[in-house]
């Protein structure tokens with residue numbers, strides 16, 4: 018095993034915090050290793066470090082401050098075997114999810130909001146969990162995702178391979194994306210998209226554009242909508258960029274997070290519905306993570322296609338966008354397709 022993967026194993030066994038990640042379409046894997054298990058929170062996003070933020074923007078975001086961390090980088094090619102797939106689904110409550118989606122559609126029909134993203138946890142029993150192998154399989158399988166493993170002994174162990182960028186700041190350049198609408202990849206990168214998917218994606222574009230117009234970001238550019246592949250799934254995607262004039266990272270996060278790709282529209286009404294009705298805590302799922310203020314660059318990703326581990330269980334977090342046109346059975350199928358993307362690396 019390489020130096021970096023050994024260090025991950027050691028730090029995890031010694032119960033010391035770390036994060037290891039690879040950015041989309043890059044080869045370098047970076048490891049950040051903390052020297053103590055003290056918990057740090059961001060004050061105002063002006064710190065330098067790796068942020069791990071929850072879905073609920075009213076809760077604090079964790080940070081590994083780079084002043085007190087050790088770093089390792091590697092560009093090793095990874096060749097690992099497919100997952101052993103020795104696992105059993107412990108909880109996967111279909112009736113509950115169908116009911117939740119139906120309540121979401123009713124609330125939309127009552128005019129409470131236009132879109133809400135509803136999610137669930139699937140608990141999977143894993144025998145003989147090998148952290149490094151699972152992480153390596155994720156790296157191998159998801160080249161165009163932000164792939165990470167994040168650990169803090171007082172918080173937990175999270176792994177993910179997310180296709181969604183929340184925000185990139187490089188100098189005065191600002192970039193984000195609108196990603197929504199899902200179908201399974203069947204070999205065709207130019208599939209037909211239904212009206213429901215096109216609409217749920219447009220809600221995300223419109224929200225981001227209107228929020229940016231409230232900020233001082235100029236030269237706004239929105240690409241054509243196109244199909245993007247993430248694992249065995251396809252999504253509708255549009256790239257959005259601009260030039261920052263005076264906004265701080267904290268202001269930008271405040272206007273963007275959580276976008277209707279993971280929350281809904283309007284933001285507050287849909288968020289309250291999620292917090293009241295989903296019946297579990299999303300914790301860091303659909304929050305965001307990544308490096309902030311590293312040589313004046315920030316790159317944050319939405320925490321999707323992720324799981325949280327305890328000793329013998331993996332909690333897989335999945336959700337999907339609900340609109341007035343949603344069919345609960347199809348929404349259930351979409352969450353199944355999303356869990357399969359994740360399970361294939363276990």
Ligand SMILES: C=C(O[C@@H]1C=C(C(=O)O)C=C[C@H]1O)C(=O)O
Nearest residue numbers: 196197198199278335336337338
């Ligand atoms: C909420 C998730 O994904 C989000 C929801 C999507 C959808 O509703 O079609 C697609 C991509 C993501 O923006 C998830 O994967 O859990």
